[in-house]
Amino acid sequence: MGKERSSFSSKIGFVLAAAGSAVGLGNIWRFPYLAAKYGGGIFLLVYIILAVTFGFSLMIAEIAIGRKTGLSAVGAYGALSKKCGFMGWLTSLVPMIILPYYCVIGGWVIKYFAAFISGQVQAAAGNDYFNGFISQTGQPLFWFCLYVAATAFVVLLGVEKGIEKVSKILMPVLIVLSIIVCIYSMTMPGALEGVKYYLLPDFSKFSITTVLAALGQLFYSMSLAMGIMITYGSYMKKDANLESSVGQIELFDTGIAFIAGMMIIPAVFAFSGGDESALGAGPGLMFVTLPKVFASMPMGGFIGTVFFLLVLFAALTSSISLMETVVSIFQDKFHWNRKATCLVVMIGMLVIGVPSSLGFGVWDFIQPLGMSILDFFDFISNSVLMPIVAFLTCIFVGYIIKTKVIVDEVKLSSKFRREKLFVVMIKYVAPICIVAILVSSVLNAFGIIKI
Ligand code: PHE
Numbered sequence: 001m002g003k004e005r006s007s008f009s010s011k012i013g014f015v016l017a018a019a020g021s022a023v024g025l026g027n028i029w030r031f032p033y034l035a036a037k038y039g040g041g042i043f044l045l046v047y048i049i050l051a052v053t054f055g056f057s058l059m060i061a062e063i064a065i066g067r068k069t070g071l072s073a074v075g076a077y078g079a080l081s082k083k084c085g086f087m088g089w090l091t092s093l094v095p096m097i098i099l100p101y102y103c104v105i106g107g108w109v110i111k112y113f114a115a116f117i118s119g120q121v122q123a124a125a126g127n128d129y130f131n132g133f134i135s136q137t138g139q140p141l142f143w144f145c146l147y148v149a150a151t152a153f154v155v156l157l158g159v160e161k162g163i164e165k166v167s168k169i170l171m172p173v174l175i176v177l178s179i180i181v182c183i184y185s186m187t188m189p190g191a192l193e194g195v196k197y198y199l200l201p202d203f204s205k206f207s208i209t210t211v212l213a214a215l216g217q218l219f220y221s222m223s224l225a226m227g228i229m230i231t232y233g234s235y236m237k238k239d240a241n242l243e244s245s246v247g248q249i250e251l252f253d254t255g256i257a258f259i260a261g262m263m264i265i266p267a268v269f270a271f272s273g274g275d276e277s278a279l280g281a282g283p284g285l286m287f288v289t290l291p292k293v294f295a296s297m298p299m300g301g302f303i304g305t306v307f308f309l310l311v312l313f314a315a316l317t318s319s320i321s322l323m324e325t326v327v328s329i330f331q332d333k334f335h336w337n338r339k340a341t342c343l344v345v346m347i348g349m350l351v352i353g354v355p356s357s358l359g360f361g362v363w364d365f366i367q368p369l370g371m372s373i374l375d376f377f378d379f380i381s382n383s384v385l386m387p388i389v390a391f392l393t394c395i396f397v398g399y400i401i402k403t404k405v406i407v408d409e410v411k412l413s414s415k416f417r418r419e420k421l422f423v424v425m426i427k428y429v430a431p432i433c434i435v436a437i438l439v440s441s442v443l444n445a446f447g448i449i450k451i
Contacts, residue, residue: 008235008236008237008240011237011240011241011245014232014235014236014237014240014245015245015248015249015252016168017232018223018229018232018245018249019171019248019249019252019253020167020171020317020318020321021223021228021232021317021318021321022221022222022223022249022252022253022318023171023252023253023256023314023317023318024314024315024317024318024319025102025105025106025109025311025314025315025318026217026220026221026257026318027221027253027256027257027260027314028178028256028257028260028286028311028314029105029283029286029311030217030220030221030283031047031217031221031257031260031261032257032260032261032263032264032265032285032286033264033281033282033283033284033285033286034213034214034217035047035198035261035265036261036264036265036268036279036280036281036285037213037279037280037281037282038205038209038210038213038214039201039202039205039206039210040197040198040199040200040201040202040205040265040279041196041197041198041199041200041201041202042201042202042203042205042206042210043210043213043214044198044199044201044258044261045201046206046210046211046214047214047217047218047254047257048254050211050214050215050218051218051222051250051254052250053421053425053429054215054218054425054429054430054433055218055222055224055250056246056247056250056418056421056422056425057421057422057425057426057430058219058224058225058390058393058394058426058430059222059224059229059246059249059250060242060243060246060406060410060422061393061394061397061406061422061426062224062227062229062230062233062393063229063230063232063233063236063242063245063246064233064242064406064409064410065077065080065230065233065397065406066229066230066231066232066233066234066235066236067233067234067236067238067242067409068080068405068406068409069234070234071230071234072227072230072231072234072325072328072329072332073088073091073092073226073227073230073231073329074088074089074091074092074227074329074332074333075088075332076088076230076234077091077396080396080401080405081396081400081401083400084396084400087389087392087393087396088227090385090388090389090392091225091226091227091230091389092226092227092325092326092329093385094225094226094227094381094385094386094389095226095227095228095322095325095326096326096348097377097380097381097385098220098226098322098377098378098381099319099322099323099326099349100348100349100350100352100353100356100377101353101356101374101377101378102315102318102319102322103144103147103148103151103319103349103353104140104144104353104356104357104374105283105315106144106147106151106312106315106316106319107140107141107142107143107144107145107146107147107357108133108134108140108143108287109147109308109311109312109315110143110146110147110312111133111139111140111143112124112287112291112304112308113305113308113309113312114143115291116291116294116301116304116305116308117305119301121291121294121295121300121301121304122295124291124295124304125291125292125294125295125296127288129288129291130284130287130288131284131360134284134357134360134361135360135361135364136361137358137361137362140357140360140361141354141357141358144353144354144357145350147319148346148349148350148353150316151316151319151320151323151349152323152342152345152346152349154316154320155320155323155324155327155342156338156339156342166313167313167314167317170310170313170314171314173310174256174310174311174313174314175255175256175259177303177306177307177310178256178259178260178263178307179259180303181263181290181293181297181303181307182259182262182263184293184297185262185263185264185266185267185270185293186262186266188266188267188270188293188296189270190269190270190273191266191267191269191270192266192269193266193269194265194266194267194268194269194270195262195265195266197265197269197279198261198262198265198266208436208437208440208441209441209444211433211437212383212387212437212438212440212441213383215387215434215437216382216383216386216387217382219382219386219387219390220381220382220386221253221254221257222249222250222253223318223321224386224390225385225386225387225389225390225393226325226386226389227325228321228322228325231325231328238412238413239412239413240413241413241414242409242410242412242413242414243410243414243415243416243417243418244414260286263290263293264285264286264289264290265279267289267290267292267293268281268285268289271289271292282375283374283375290304290307291304294307323345323349326345327341327342327345330344330345355373356373356374356377357374358373359372359373359374360372360374369445369446379445383438383441383445384438384441384442387434387437387438388438390430390434391430391431391434391435391438394426394427394430394431394434395431397426398423398426398427398431399427403422403423403426403427406422406426407419407422407423
């Protein structure tokens with residue numbers, strides 16, 4: 001503590017910065033493939049319910065913890081309760097796992113941008129283009145390294161301010177462009193079936209895995225359960241309205257994910273001629289489907305180029321916030337200087353990221369729990385660690401420091417209209433649901449039960 005902590009000058013500055021971290025590949029790449037895989041409308045419904053109840057409560061708690069203590073996650077838990085310092089460490093593990101593989105996907109985005117800008121639109125729309133690309137060794141590694149370098153460059157030089165300014169302009173452009181693409185997708189022949197699949201919940205497709213996938217996605221997309229919102233909260237002014245900020249971040253984040261799904265899922269139906277197995281494509285869905293949409297669109301080469309550039313920016317703002325978090329954890333702990341810390345973290349990202357990239361090619365025989373290496377890291381962070389952190393956060397807030405501490409902090413600047421919802425969620429509903437979901441998912445992953 002000691003030195004004066006810088007803070008966001010305005011509420012809108014805070015909302016945009018937090019949204020910049022929240023909106024990223026999670027919304028545009030991850031949400032659509034999960035929605036496609038887990039039953040469309042039912043996934044969307046579960047996700048939205050979780051966002052306004054659970055996501056809302058957890059985000060309030062995290063931001064309030066940060067604002068109250070003025071510290072990032074590693075210190076904040078310990079500052080509020082001596083026994084709970086370990087939670088800061090557990091929380092810090094999550095961004096360390098996500099960051100490397102996030103950069104692998106970031107590399108794919110640069111690759112597609114490069115393909116579009118150099119006019120290879122038809123090639124990129126080919127059926128085997130994506131798999132042909134990720135199963136190579138050198139190519140994906142090259143783009144991955146480029147993406148890591150770009151992220152590290154910004155974090156090292158501290159030009160986030162510039163990036164933030166640029167993304168304030170580019171984000172709205174991304175939304176407008178996505179809506180255009182989305183309208184085009186929806187009007188393709190055969191796409192209507194996809195619109196129905198995405199919007200109308202089919203309750204027979206509901207299962208506990210749907211809830212788990214939606215919950216993991218919620219944490220990921222809103223940058224929850226990994227300490228990021230604690231750090232952002234520590235920069236927030238006491239008089240900025242916490243409750244309405246959280247509402248706005250949520251709306252922004254969920255809105256973009258919704259549009260991304262609308263852009264991709266109907267197109268999957270249009271191009272597969274209604275063959276539903278295409279929906280299970282997984283991490284490649286966006287990369288396989290969108291180029292086809294662009295290739296069939298008037299001015300598709302241009303639109304695709306701009307689109308991938310915008311996605312790249314959205315991704316960079318997220319990976320920068322992830323790397324910044326990891327760097328600050330190491331700096332706080334070891335007191336290294338910034339340059340050395342960035343270098344160490346960058347090397348770590350490269351070393352840990354390489355297997356995720358090779359896992360689709362020469363290392364595809366390595367299948368932990370039957371998943372590709374990238375999916376495995378994604379599973380460990382989103383379906384195991386984040387629920388654990390979220391559970392502990394609920395216990396911490398509900399029973400150790402007590403909800404009143406958080407409620408008082410929120411009330412410094414807002415009426416806290418959803419106070420009751422918050423208390424009931426944090427103390428009862430959320431912890432019980434998380435344990436149930438977590439246990440069943442782990443048993444499922446190990447093949448002990450089939451859900
Ligand atoms: N929320 C980001 C996304 O949706 C990912 C992210 C997670 C970024 C955690 C920062 C921290 O892409």
